[in-house]
Amino acid sequence: MLRGSHLARVDEKGRLKVPAEFKRLFDEKYGQSFFITSFDGERAEIFPMPEWEKIEATMAERPSSDEKTRFLNFTNYFGGVVEMDSQGRLLLPQNLREKAGLEGELAVLGLQNRIAAVNDEQQLAKLKSAPLTGADFAALAIPGM
Structure with missing residues (x-):
């Protein structure tokens, strides 16, 4: 299960350094091949x-x-098939990098079966502007919430 959030950097060549916690699970369970895409043009969805x-x-x-x-x-x-290199980096598709502003420091979020790379400042602003509500919890019907 991919969970949590980690800060990571995109280098000058557009390669995202996958956080060690996620890389370890990828190595154990999925291998080195990924499909990177976006559903909204604002974040990279990284699927094993x-x-x-x-x-x-x-x-x-x-x-x-x-x-x-x-x-x-x-x-x-926005999509492309990529292989993780020996240093745990993934080359983000150029089109997606440019359109979504995915450069410098990013937040990498665990989303159960994939990870997402988002601009850290933009993500924090979105979370603050649309916090979780009681209606969200009710719709999800999570026990104990």
Whole structure:
């Protein structure tokens, strides 16, 4: 399970240094191949290839629709297959890096089956402007919350 948040840097060549806690799980469970994309053009969604292939299989079963086309357009426009290098770095697709402003220090968030890289300052501002509410917890029906 990928969880938590860590600060990481994107170097001058556009490579994200994967935090050690996440890298360890990738090495143990998934391997070195990833699909990096975005659903909104503001953050990098980094899927271990086995997790992304589950999404591709689901999409292949879906009939053609506007939603499917929109999903494929977004994920392929921003997307790319990358291999983690021996130093634990992933090259973020240039198009995504430029459009989302993914440079310098980023927050890398664990999202159960993937990680996301976001501009740290922008992410904090979003969290402050739209905090979790009682309605969120009720909709999620988390026991004890």
